[in-house]
Ligand SMILES: *[C@@H]1O[C@H](CO)[C@@H](O)[C@H](O)[C@H]1NC(C)=O
């Protein structure tokens with residue numbers, strides 16, 4: 001049954017539609033300009049302004065075929081809340097960052113070293129939830145309070161030439177959980193040609209199919225990750241390709257983490273052409289004992305990892321690090337192809353790995 005409020009909205013939309021002017025091109029200088037523009041414009045230019053504290057730069061429900069171009073610096077007022085600071089949805093949409101443009105989260109105002117685990121409530125930055133046959137190109141995010149891009153329920157989405165610059169979060173280790181790209185419940189997402197400086201996963205795929213992560217540079221974070229997988233509504237990861245990426249000054253390089261005691265599956269993941277430099281904990285880590293906080297040390301078989309390919313992974317880790325760390329439950333890791341892995345510096349520790357793994 002329609003509630004009264006939604007009925008009124010419906011009636012007003014129906015009655016307003018014939019008289020609403022349609023502009024092809026609109027320049028937006030405030031959040032309220034945007035609210036008007038997105039109903040009538042298919043070419044929106046967003047200049048420099050500050051989004052008021054506690055508000056979202058709301059690009060939800062853009063008209064099909066809309067191009068939004070950021071041309072200036074968008075900043076955000078300070079409030080302790082969960083965000084997001086920016087949201088977008090639609091079909092056949094292009095979001096473009098012109099050279100010199102920036103979405104500046106001013107994250108230092110929230111950073112307290114605790115990320116999403118406590119302390120100040122911090123807004124997530126950029127929600128791309130329900131964005132189909134669309135692209136996000138050339139956008140720069142600076143100093144995200146906590147996670148950067150959240151990609152969910154997307155189908156046919158390309159992000160290219162993205163910059164996330166959270167270097168300031170390294171000061172006194174105050175930036176935390178500043179994941180660059182969290183991907184879940186999506187099909188056919190490509191992230192390419194991007195440069196990331198952060199303090200958590202460069203990529204984290206919790207679930208989804210046909211995810212590509214190509215030609216990206218990741219610095220300062222926790223590595224390029226599948227997972228954690230398990231304990232959500234969708235716990236299937238199927239076909240992820242990570243290719244031609246560089247990971248430097250990070251805790252981990254390549255990482256697959258499945259949640260202890262959970263169910264799901266990870267299949268068809270390929271990492272190839274990966275360069276590692278100055279990795280503090282693990283060059284390659286694949287663990288089936290994950291839990292937030294600290295791993296249990298006891299792997300479980302509810303989220304099998306099958307059809308994994310690791311090819312041409314080169315570089316070095318710290319002498320105190322593990323080059324390769326694998327912790328699989330009996331029979332829960334199978335059909336792995338392993339070639340051209342050459343990681344210097346650390347020691348390896350492999351439990352439950354298929355015999356193809358050179359450890
Ligand atoms: C935004 O500013 C530009 C440049 O000053 C102006 O042309 C445009 O009309 C403004 N947009 C709105 C919706 O007021």
Ligand SMILES: *[C@@H]1O[C@H](CO)[C@@H](O)[C@H](O)[C@H]1NC(C)=O
Pocket residue numbers: 297327349350351
């Ligand atoms: C190897 O890893 C297992 C599982 O975490 C751990 O129990 C064991 O102590 C490690 N061995 C060495 C030599 O570090």
